[in-house]
Amino acid sequence: MKKYSFLLLALLVIGSKVFCQDTTQHVIPNRKNTTRQQKKPYVILISADGFRYDFAKRYHANNLLRLAGEGVSATSMIPSYPSVTFPNHYAIVSGLYPSHSGLVNNAFYDRERKERYSMSKKDKVADGSWYGGAPLWVLAEQQKMLSASFYWVASEAVIKGIQPTYYYVYNEKIDINNRIKAVVNWLKLPPASRPHFITFYFPQVDHAAHHNGPESPETEKEVIFIDSAVNELQKAVKTTGLDVNFVFVSDHGMTRVDNQNPIGIPAAIDTSKFVISGDGILVELYAKNNKDIHGTYNALKREAKDYEVYLKTNIPAHLHYGAADDWHNRIGDILLIPHVPKVFNLWNSKKINPGWHGYDPAAVKDMHASFYAWGPAFKKRLIIPAFKNVSVFNLISNILGIKHTDKIDGTDDLANKVLVRKKHKKTK
Incomplete structure (x- = not known):
């Protein structure tokens, strides 16, 4: 009985830390x-x-x-x-601009740190070193x-x-x-x-x-x-x-958005060669080896439907989201941007919300x-x-x-x- 009481107490303590x-x-x-x-x-x-x-x-x-x-x-x-x-x-x-402050998205990957930032991670949000x-x-x-x-x-x-x-x-x-x-x-x-x-x-x-x-x-x-x-x-x-x-x-x-017909992860992406970040409106691929960038980019361009594919070096200048603006080296090497009203189902979510933002204003x-x-x-x-x-x-x-x-x-x-x-x- 004592064993179970101790277990219950431990669960209550853990729960209070999670929900408090x-x-x-x-x-x-x-x-x-x-x-x-x-x-x-x-x-x-x-x-x-x-x-x-x-x-x-x-x-x-x-x-x-x-x-x-x-x-x-x-x-x-x-x-x-x-x-x-x-x-x-x-x-x-x-x-x-986000590319200049370093807070380039709600979630992104930092190559030098080899870490992910996410708005859902309290420890990252409270760490001032992420903000320029x-x-x-x-x-x-x-x-x-x-x-x-x-x-x-x-x-x-x-x-x-x-x-x-x-x-x-x-x-x-x-x-x-x-x-x-x-x-x-x-x-x-x-x-x-x-x-x-x-x-x-x-x-x-x-x-x-x-x-x-x-x-x-x-x-x-x-x-x-x-x-x-x-x-x-x-x-x-x-x-x-x-x-x-x-x-x-x-x-x-x-x-x-068209949440009934989302775009899946394109077949041209070898997930073992890239760190994938982003959400339904912007997918960013960070190459583990730069030699894999152009081959994957060309393959994505060939199969792209309902979305645009860009390199960090050729994304439209008015977005201020390319290589020249990437002051903190946090923008992906390859970027996938869906045509409105399309969205990606990046993480195979069972439910995709009908309301979205993130598109080019x-x-x-x-x-x-x-x-x-x-x-x-x-x-x-x-x-x-x-x-x-x-x-x-x-x-x-x-x-x-x-x-x-x-x-x-x-x-x-x-x-x-x-x-x-x-x-x-x-x-x-």
């Missing part, structure tokens, strides 16, 4: 805003994962449309390639401006020795009311301890659109939930008496994301054309006065279009 999620707020001690930074504006950057550019109008997200109507809205925002979650969230806060560039919160903290994160890709990692002063490890157990309360509490801290840059993340639309398709009642329900939650957040923030700027974005859009408009912004820093009742998401980095840097010296891909064009610029009096 960290819901505590983490605070880096002994940090303060400088007197100069205390005078800076406030920005809350909100991401609704998978919130396609047309979802607000399609599903009557009236609060978002009203708030955007009071400030700035874009016809759409163009994600970086591949149009998937981790690379694009990081592109928004680093100003770097400097996210906005790193630059802010370096410049003695405090930051906070209620989730964002890489916010749990130590990058350049820095994390946000206040942050939560990603989990889906904390309800929206307590998340809003945490943001308000941050903004009610004394000026020296108050964060000026806050990130906030919603996963719900992405989940619903993947499992049910983008044009589904389940997706509509989650769009309305986020619309209500953002409205409650901005109303709660208003009670602090602070003039806060809001930037609402998504990482990518979503489209319905220049070719598939459904990949485009949302962008709305309102607050004292923004012009009123302004609609702008589509722009690349890496420029959100420059926009927020401009509002907060965050300086950056490293090379980035974003430009100041967006900031120059949408921000209210103070006019300086001419001196005689």
Whole structure:
């Protein structure tokens, strides 16, 4: 009996480690805003994962449309390639294309490390050595401006020795009311301890659109939930008496795919000669021996149907995903990209979701994301054309006065279009 009791206890302990999620707020001690930074504006950057550019109008997200109507809205925002979650969230806060930041996909292989990165592996996600560039919160903290994160890709990692002063490890157990309360509490801290840059993340639309398709009642329900939650957040923030700027974005859009007739692993691929990575929209082959690249590439070209085959050296330049852009040597030697609405069944999954993203946003408009912004820093009742998401980095840097010296891909064009610029009096 004791033997079985011990076994049961061991299983309970193991189970608690697997299913227990960290819901505590983490605070880096002994940090303060400088007197100069205390005078800076406030920005809350909100991401609704998978919130396609047309979802607000399609599903009557009236609060978002009203708030955007009071400030700035874009016809759409163009994600970086591949149009998937981790690379694009990081592109928004680093100003770097995925190929330049090193976060080239949700999952990929690193040749030098001989390791795989995956968004599903907590130890990899929390390891700052995987992330190139400097996210906005790193630059802010370096410049003695405090930051906070209620989730964002890489916010749990130590990058350049820095994390946000206040942050939560990603989990889906904390309800929206307590998340809003945490943001308000941050903004009610004394000026020296108050964060000026806050990130906030919603996963719900992405989940619903993947499992049910983008044009589904389940997706509509989650769009309305986020619309209500953002409205409650901005109303709660208003009670602090602070003039806060809001930037609402998504990482990518979503489209319905042919999940009934997926593409299998092509016969030309010898799995013993390549490390295979990717998902249904982008398959990457990493050669164990470079001599095998061209033979396999030519064989794939001959048998390709419903997908394109590229070498890293000849992929279309506008994707910024070729050899010249591969700053961290993490892009595959051979890349397979399906024609919309086709997807690969790379891992012989029994069920393939009807909703997907990852396609080239220049070719598939459904990949485009949302962008709305309102607050004292923004012009009123302004609609702008589509722009690349890496420029959100420059926009927020401009509002907060965050300086950056490293090379980035974003430009100041967006900031120059949408921000209210103070006019300086001419001196005689």
